[in-house]
Amino acid sequence: MIRSDAKALEARIMARLEKFLPEDPKKRETLFKIGKVLRARMILNATVKRIVDQGGLRKSLNYEIDKDKLSVGSFGVPYAKYHEYGANLGPAGMRAMFAAIKKRHGKSSKRIVDKNVVVNGFLKARPFVAPALQSELSKIRRILAEYGAL
Numbered sequence: 001m002i003r004s005d006a007k008a009l010e011a012r013i014m015a016r017l018e019k020f021l022p023e024d025p026k027k028r029e030t031l032f033k034i035g036k037v038l039r040a041r042m043i044l045n046a047t048v049k050r051i052v053d054q055g056g057l058r059k060s061l062n063y064e065i066d067k068d069k070l071s072v073g074s075f076g077v078p079y080a081k082y083h084e085y086g087a088n089l090g091p092a093g094m095r096a097m098f099a100a101i102k103k104r105h106g107k108s109s110k111r112i113v114d115k116n117v118v119v120n121g122f123l124k125a126r127p128f129v130a131p132a133l134q135s136e137l138s139k140i141r142r143i144l145a146e147y148g149a150l
Contacts, residue, residue, distance in 0.1 A: 009133055013140065014069070030147040031070045034140055035063030038072045041136050045128035051083050061128075073129050086125030094121055 013034075042061045051057055060077040063070060074080030089097060133140075 009137070013144070026147055027068060028065065030143060031065045031068075033143045035065065035070055035072060037136050037139050037143070038132050039063050041132035042072065042128050045131055046083075049126045049128060051126055051128060057083070072132070082123055084125065084127050084129055087123045089121050089123055091121065 039062055043058055046058055046061060057074060057077050057080055060074045060080065062075055063072045064075065065071075074084075087093075
């Protein structure tokens, strides 16, 4: 549900931004402002939900602007999607995860992995991108209104 809501919200925002010409510097500035707002919220969400271990995911959270398109999320970290949407790890995946944690931390991985995050081989979803969009919607609307996109 969150995934479809975020996509619908993104589509509505992008439709409003289509009023600008692609070469318009005003549009680019608007996209940068929205990107900065969403990046800050994604980092906060990842930190609050304790997704961050050594900072790789947090450092990968960013935004990119390509012509007239704004993309936000994790760039270059393949495991980010498992935190955002959850995953069925299965027995082999669980062993690999615990081995990686033990190697990294030198401790029993069972003390490090929160029991509420991994349940019966499933990594629970701890979204940080979609909630950023939802929680910053009023700021995004203000930015769009400031630049005449609403």
